[in-house]
Amino acid sequence: xxxxxxxxxxxxxxxxxxxxxxxxxxxxxxxxxxxxxxxxxxxxxxxxxxxxxxxxxxxxxxxxxxxxxxxxxxxxxxxxxxxxxxxxxxxxxxxxxxxxxxxxxxxxxxxxxxxxxxxxxxxxxxxxxxxxxxxxxxxxxxxxxxxxxxxxxxxxxxxxxxxxxxxxxxxxxxxxxxxxxxxxxxxxxxxxxxxxxxxxxxxxxxxxxxxxxxxxxxxxxxxxxxxxxxxxxxxxxxxxxxxxxxxxxxxxxxxxxxxxxxxxxxxxxxxxxxxxxxxxxxxxxxxxxxxxx
Ligand SMILES: [Fe+2]
Numbered sequence: 001x002x003x004x005x006x007x008x009x010x011x012x013x014x015x016x017x018x019x020x021x022x023x024x025x026x027x028x029x030x031x032x033x034x035x036x037x038x039x040x041x042x043x044x045x046x047x048x049x050x051x052x053x054x055x056x057x058x059x060x061x062x063x064x065x066x067x068x069x070x071x072x073x074x075x076x077x078x079x080x081x082x083x084x085x086x087x088x089x090x091x092x093x094x095x096x097x098x099x100x101x102x103x104x105x106x107x108x109x110x111x112x113x114x115x116x117x118x119x120x121x122x123x124x125x126x127x128x129x130x131x132x133x134x135x136x137x138x139x140x141x142x143x144x145x146x147x148x149x150x151x152x153x154x155x156x157x158x159x160x161x162x163x164x165x166x167x168x169x170x171x172x173x174x175x176x177x178x179x180x181x182x183x184x185x186x187x188x189x190x191x192x193x194x195x196x197x198x199x200x201x202x203x204x205x206x207x208x209x210x211x212x213x214x215x216x217x218x219x220x221x222x223x224x225x226x227x228x229x230x231x232x233x234x235x236x237x238x239x240x241x242x243x244x245x246x247x248x249x250x251x252x253x254x255x256x257x258x259x260x261x262x263x264x265x266x267x268x269x270x271x272x273x274x275x276x277x278x279x280x281x282x283x284x285x286x287x288x289x290x291x292x293x
Contacts, residue, residue, distance in 0.1 A: 009219020010037040060198040067159040069103040073199045076100055076245035077208075091226075094136045095285040099247040101229050102217065103194075104157040109147055109170040115267045117184040118171030124186025126275035127256065128266045129216065129232070132179040133282045135225065140179025141284060147172050148183065150215070155191035172182035175222075182267055187256060188214045190237055193244050203244075210244050213237035218282070222232050225284040232280055254280050 004012050014033045020026035045053070063070040070109045075081045089098040112118050119126075134142040149158055149170040158168035173179045192210050194200060203210045215231040233240060235253045256276040265271050 010034070010041075011123070012072075013037070021088060041088075044193040047049055056198055063197045067106065068194075068197075070194075070197045070199060072103040073197070076102060076247075077193065077199055077203065079246045082246045085229075092136050092285045094283055095226075096228055096230060096283045097249045097251055098228055098253060099230050099249060102244055102245065102247075104159055105147075105149055105217065105219070106158055106167075106170060109149065109172045110167045112171035112173055114173060114176055115182040115184060116171070116173075116178075118148060118173075118187040119152065119169060119184070122152040122169060122186050124189075124266070126271060126273065127185050127187040127278060128275065129183040129185065129278040129280065130181065130266045131279050133175040133181060133220065133222065133284065134179050135284055135286050137286075140175075140177075141222045141225065142177045142179060144175040144179075144181075144182055144220055144225075144284070145172060146175065146183070146282075147219040148185070149207075149217045149219070150185065151191050153186045153189060155189045156243075160194075184265075184267070185216070188216055188234070190214045192241050198240040208244070209239060209242045211242070212244055213239040213240040213248065215247075220282055220284060222284060225286055228282065228284055232278065254278055 002018045010033070014030060017024060017033050020029060060070045060074060072081065075084075081102075085098055087102055091097060110118075133141045133146070135141060147170075149157065152161075152169050158164070158170060161168050169185070171183075171185075172274050173181055173183055184272050190211055190213050193212060195203065195210055200210070206245075214234040214237050218228070218230050218232065220228040220230075231247060231252055233248055233253045240248055240253065254279055259265075259271075259277055261271065261273050263271060263275070265275060266277060
């Protein structure tokens with residue numbers, strides 16, 4: 001083995017990390033060595049700067065737990081989450097586009113009946129979201145699971161409300177036999193990504209916006225169809241063009257139509273306060289059929 005110099009080091013390391021039986025791991029590690037070395041060669045860090053980088057990553061990991069995910073946030077603000085999403089969801093034309101999951105999804109949301117309220121006791125303006133779930137061919141999809149999560153009307157997710165016991169601003173709905181669904185919630189508002197961690201520390205040293213435009217998260221799942229993780233964004237939001245995590249896609253921007261007090265809500269109830277109405281039809285892509293035996 002040659003002894004290393006600054007010039008030969010990358011080749012020596014790359015050669016050693018080629019001795020990996022799993023071809024995919026080998027490919028990943030070859031690319032990791034190549035690009036990491038190129039990055040370090042370009043920025044030429046001092047040893048003190050490298051120690052800062054290690055400390056930053058260490059503290060980022062230490063911030064993570066079952067509800068807080070600072071590494072996902074890092075991936076989001078660097079646009080990597082959206083790149084991974086784009087590579088993995090080259091949807092058929094006509095299917096609803098996907099977008100980032102983000103750091104706030106909590107598994108096992110409570111089931112809510114069609115038309116039921118997933119924002120009981122939450123602050124905010126009532127908001128009804130309805131539409132249907134269908135396949136690219138137009139066929140209605142019954143029994144699709146719609147897993148929703150969002151901020152309350154003050155801009156906080158469950159993970160940001162440690163004082164509240166139990167599920168907050170999330171619910172599992174199911175599409176009806178005709179593919180339709182009806183959700184009652186409160187209107188989400190634009191919010192800042194969490195700024196009390198290492199990513200906030202970094203963002204505060206830039207002029208980048210740390211705001212996300214108002215949105216509702218959806219994860220749809222139906223047998224025989226590709227799952228879909230996406231958001232619906234509120235049109236006209238001040239931050240719609242500068243989303244801190246690059247998640248906005250044009251087909252996901254929807255009108256939140258304001259209705260005056262005394263109007264009949266979708267589902268038939270008369271509301272004595274103003275509310276919003278949102279309509280969106282989700283289109284899922286069918287999985288490829290297994291080859292006939
Ligand atoms: Fe969000």
